[in-house]
Amino acid sequence: MLSAAVASSDTATSGFLRACLQQTGLVNSVVDWTFSDRSEWSVRTGEPIPDVVLIGLSAGSEPCFTLAAQLRRLRPTVQIIASSPQKQLDPQLLLQAMRSGVQEFLPAPVNPTDLQKILSRFLQEREPGSPARVEKLILAMGSKGGVGTSTVILNLGVQLVRMTKKRVVLLDFARPFGHISLLLDLQPKFSLRDAVGNLDRMDGHFFSGLLTKHKTGLQILAGISQPDGWQRISAATLERVVNVAQSTYDFVLMDYGSVYSPEWSSTLCQARMILLVAEANVPSLWALERHMSMLLGLGCNPERIRVVINRWNREDEETLESVQKNFKQPIFARLPNDFRQVSEAINRGTPFFKNHHNPLVTQIQKLAGQLAGIAVPAPVQRNGLISLFSFRKTQ
Ligand SMILES: Nc1ncnc2c1ncn2[C@@H]1O[C@H](COP(=O)(O)OP(=O)(O)OP(=O)(O)O)[C@@H](O)[C@H]1O
Ligand SMILES: [Mg+2]
Structure with a gap:
């Protein structure tokens, strides 16, 4: 299971990206980083960096790349995924993103199934053989x-x-x-x-x-x-x-x-x-x-x-x-x-x-x-008869 954060410039995009992450079934917590102003795109000192950060690239991607570079510096193993409208995905932008530490690109709107594939791969590389999903x-x-x-x-x-x-x-x-x-x-x-x-x-x-x-x-x-x-x-x-x-x-x-x-x-x-x-x-x-x-x-x-x-x-x-x-x-x-x-x-x-x-x-x-996984007390003895249902220690 992964911890995650979503970073974007508006609450609607953050909400959508958070929903996508939770629908993969592979994350157990999602933190919201909504930066409404360009100057805000950075992580506060001491803030824990999660396993995965999903960034919604808005027009003017410069602050997003600054954030990606900061995240990579603070936690070199963080998985950074960016999502951007197809029409903005030109080779120059991709190159710049990769240089700043973004590892994966998904066209917006993100498809949770594609996101799930990326996260499963990441989990398998990190903890081979571990169950990928929450099992509840x-x-x-x-x-x-x-x-x-x-x-x-x-x-x-x-x-x-x-x-x-x-x-x-x-x-x-x-x-x-x-x-x-x-x-x-x-x-x-x-x-x-x-x-x-x-x-x-x-x-x-x-x-x-x-x-x-x-x-x-x-x-x-x-x-x-x-x-x-x-x-x-x-x-x-x-x-x-x-x-x-x-x-x-x-x-x-x-x-x-x-x-x-x-x-x-x-x-x-x-x-x-x-x-x-x-x-x-x-x-x-x-x-x-x-x-x-x-x-x-x-x-x-x-x-x-x-x-x-x-x-x-x-x-x-x-x-x-x-x-x-x-x-x-x-x-x-x-x-x-x-x-x-x-x-x-x-x-x-x-x-x-x-x-x-x-x-x-x-x-x-x-x-x-x-x-x-809780032990249940043995059934009570009634009328001199022990109940049919004998107590067995639970797993
Ligand atoms: N342990 C039990 N002892 C006596 N009767 C029972 C017991 N469990 C269920 N029933 C009876 O069986 C009937 C069907 O129960 P229930 O609706 O839970 O079944 P179901 O398998 O969910 O049915 P459906 O396929 O219609 O969804 C109920 O009317 C209930 O009275
Ligand atoms: Mg029923």
């Missing part, structure tokens, strides 16, 4: 519709906020419709549609303004609610939204639903974890197997795919034995069937609220603990 995305995908994907991921989000006190956002990417706001009785002003429709200004600040906050502290990017809402939304666009979310929040959760196609592989494969939610019945397990092969075929890391069995019953164990053998991995979580708790929560438009000694909530808490 935890994605829940249903083996089929109706297996409880939304219920699981939203309650996981609520528990993550409660246990970690960190900033947790849930992106509702389910197709054709996103139900999360409905399940939490929220009336969102904005949705995913506003995010993909405003990519030019889509930095962390703008993104946060599109979210709806639930009283538990969980932030939601509401899903699509129009039948044609998914038309014209490309996988690349969604990836840029995810990147901004990852550069702004501590945990990024996603309700992915159960519908996808191969062009989504980049989002899927960048997830820190894919929770494949299934029920222990024939159609769901049949589909689970197909999803697993599809994900592996798309290049997703098998270590990052985990099977979560929802609506679990003791009687399912025999069936699940063969699932574990097939997938060569243990079932990651067993979430008990609790129709009463779930339907009460849905009818009230709340997360699960019976938090004490409830096996379903206990299991969701344990799952949240595992994902956050």
